[in-house]
Amino acid sequence: MAHSPDTSPLRRVAQSPLTRRTLLGAAAAAPLIAWTASMIPASAVASHPSMLHTAADLSRAAQRVDAGSQPWTGGWNRLVANPRSTTGWNPRPLETVIRGGDGQNYAQLYPDIAAAYQNALRWRISGDGTHGDAAARILNAWSGTLTTVTGNADRFLAAGIYGYQFANAAELVRDHPGFDVTRFRDMLLNVFLPLNEDFLTNHNGAVITNYWANWDLCNMCSILAIGIFADRQDLVDRAIDYFESGAGNGSIENATPFVYANEGLAQWQESGRDQGHTMMGIGLMGTFCEMAWNQGIDCYGYGGNRFLKGCEYVARYNVGLEVPFSEYTWQSGPASSPRWNTQTEISTAARGQARPVWDLVLGHYQGRRGLSAPWSRRIAETLRPDGGGGDYGTTSGGFDHLGFTTLMHAPDTTLRRLQSYNVQDRYARHAGFDMRIDADISPAADALFRVVPGLAGSGTVSFESENYPGRYIRHEDFALKLRANDGSTLFSQDASFRQMAGLANAGWASFQSYNFPDRYIRHANYALRIDPVSTDLSRQDATFRLVA
Structure with missing residues (x-):
């Protein structure tokens, strides 16, 4: 050439x-x-x-x-x-x-x-x-x-x-x-x-x-x-x-x-x-x-x-x-x-x-x-x-x-907040890139996410940060973090979740880990992580509502 x-x-x-x-x-x-x-x-x-x-x-x-x-x-x-x-x-x-x-x-x-x-x-x-x-x-x-x-x-x-x-x-x-x-x-x-x-x-x-x-x-x-x-x-x-x-x-x-x-x-x-x-x-x-x-x-x-x-x-x-x-x-x-x-x-x-x-x-x-x-x-x-x-x-x-x-x-770019079911004045947010639920901080952008088709496919969803485009919620040692997409297969799997009817209320939603299907997003002491769910309390902790 x-x-x-x-x-x-x-x-x-x-x-x-x-x-x-x-x-x-x-x-x-x-x-x-x-x-x-x-x-x-x-x-x-x-x-x-x-x-x-x-x-x-x-x-x-x-x-x-x-x-x-x-x-x-x-x-x-x-x-x-x-x-x-x-x-x-x-x-x-x-x-x-x-x-x-x-x-x-x-x-x-x-x-x-x-x-x-x-x-x-x-x-x-x-x-x-x-x-x-x-x-x-x-x-x-x-x-x-x-x-x-x-x-x-x-x-x-x-x-x-x-x-x-x-x-x-x-x-x-x-x-x-x-x-x-x-x-x-x-x-x-x-x-x-x-x-x-x-x-x-x-x-x-x-x-x-x-x-x-x-x-x-x-x-x-x-x-x-x-x-x-x-x-x-x-x-x-x-x-x-x-x-x-x-x-x-x-x-x-x-x-x-x-x-x-x-x-x-x-x-x-x-x-x-x-x-x-x-x-x-x-x-x-x-x-x-x-x-x-x-x-x-x-x-x-x-x-x-x-x-x-x-x-x-x-x-x-x-x-x-x-x-x-x-x-x-x-x-x-x-x-x-x-x-x-x-x-x-x-x-x-x-x-x-x-x-x-x-x-x-x-x-x-x-x-x-x-x-x-x-x-x-x-x-x-x-x-x-x-x-x-x-x-x-x-x-x-x-x-x-x-x-x-x-x-x-056009992709779905609607901004949503993830509201806790059993602590309803709290929403998922990132604090220093650690994910947790905190009291209503609207309209802070660190509680706003785009729910996009899952990076791992297969009917999953992923959560992209509004104020850090290209960063997604993923699990690391089961704790949820906000991390930049490095394009790897592992990242795609860690950042993908299956949305289903809420474990504590079918009108809400729960999110099952893609690569650890026995674990769900939940809050524990207000920190967000993926854990097995077996009790009434854990089912409530693992139930959320997507608020546009």
């Missing part, structure tokens, strides 16, 4: 292709790739839907909207308000789509994809069949008409962006009785896939570093999405292999060429270009990682959560703070006569641009994994609830992302 070398000693630990077979092939396939976390979805099989959204994701979104819970209901309201989500949308299919050069007409395509996706999402969440009908009608119109995507080099952007978006919309209605699955699959395989593969293989005849990360990433997303839709494991493998070791700028180590280990940041490949395209890259890699995750492949966790470091770098700069920047050198132009280029500083162009991508990132790293992502969280909160295609401009840039990540991915 022509890039300057990585400035931190990041060891490459993944040496083999990251396929579903690799990760889910049981013990006989051991050792598993070292960078894959234990947090692989329980339903990691080739089921459908399983791209950006699984059946569980859609069910959870429906429950939250039905309950009027925020911020998800705000995201739903943005979806309903978007004109493209109406059932009366009329598609304008083309036989030949042109992006770039003379005769451009691709502006007829991207609003229709947004309309199909948004109607499909409304159908899956609300159950209103008219929206499913509309989505199927739009997609059928295109699969029955489109034969060619062409133009100048921008045709590869069209093939990538609209290929992955088309596939995601179709995945949501693949079981709709009015949707022609076979014809749509053939359109993806015959019209979009050849362009995707041509670009990743030949890069339009240019030197390999000529094209920015987004060009690779959208085509990687398209190949992965088409592979999932068509049940083509070879295409899934192709996309994952490129993520890990592709020569172009979309592979993970080329998209984040410099890692600043002490700061928990990684410089994004397009940072010296402008911030709009940089955030586009975050959205595309997030889309790729989410689709891979739903195949049982943890690209999010590659290289010690290297993508998270890239997200934090971009988010920090775009909320107005400074970040380090290493001189970036690359080659551009034809492969036969490349020229050298250098960027010496980060670009301020389009700094702070709004793009509907951040709750997707936050939903995984903070929501699923319980990791600290303070800058991604801050930028997500400034945009929440986000919208989708057409809400961020009428030109193609406003349709680069399917959006609605608040509705579908």
Whole structure:
């Protein structure tokens, strides 16, 4: 590569292709790739839907909207308000789509994809069949008409962006009785896939570093999405292999060429270009990682959560703070006569641009994994609830992302206090990082916690401190402490608890230790610990109420 070398000693630990077979092939396939976390979805099989959204994701979104819970209901309201989500949308299919050069007409395509996706999402969440009908009608119109995507080099952007978006919309209605699955699959395989593969293989005849990360990433997303839709494991493998070791700028180590280990940041490949395209890259890699995750492949966790470091770098700069920047050198132009280029500083162009991508990132790293992502969280909160295609401009840039990540991915960040059942004026708090119950100290932040999906998975919960993000309640020698998540399996287990009906009152709650299931969180002399519970008093000590 022509890039300057990585400035931190990041060891490459993944040496083999990251396929579903690799990760889910049981013990006989051991050792598993070292960078894959234990947090692989329980339903990691080739089921459908399983791209950006699984059946569980859609069910959870429906429950939250039905309950009027925020911020998800705000995201739903943005979806309903978007004109493209109406059932009366009329598609304008083309036989030949042109992006770039003379005769451009691709502006007829991207609003229709947004309309199909948004109607499909409304159908899956609300159950209103008219929206499913509309989505199927739009997609059928295109699969029955489109034969060619062409133009100048921008045709590869069209093939990538609209290929992955088309596939995601179709995945949501693949079981709709009015949707022609076979014809749509053939359109993806015959019209979009050849362009995707041509670009990743030949890069339009240019030197390999000529094209920015987004060009690779959208085509990687398209190949992965088409592979999932068509049940083509070879295409899934192709996309994952490129993520890990592709020569172009979309592979993970080329998209984040410099890692600043002490700061928990990684410089994004397009940072010296402008911030709009940089955030586009975050959205595309997030889309790729989410689709891979739903195949049982943890690209999010590659290289010690290297993508998270890239997200934090971009988010920090775009909320107005400074970040380090290493001189970036690359080659551009034809492969036969490349020229050298250098960027010496980060670009301020389009700094702070709004793009509907951040709750997707936050939903995984903070929501699923319980990791600290303070800058991604801050930028997500400034945009929440986000919208989708057409809400961020009428030109193609406003349709680069399917959006609605608040509705579908935002983590539950409701702050709660843990109230004692038998000493009801006392709440769990940390004092010097030792956990205890003390008299009502509201609104002190050391008694406020986010109840997040358990770090150990398996239907557990974990408690993240409000005033020390990234620190969780865990047990050490059975005493409860507030400690920073070190990413270890032991920490995840020590910090995870199963919530159940209260041992002293079923209307309250008790919390069983994940790795010591005979022990429960209780207070003893006001100190919090995990202990066996066998007496009436201990059952009362082990009963609490989560107060929002």
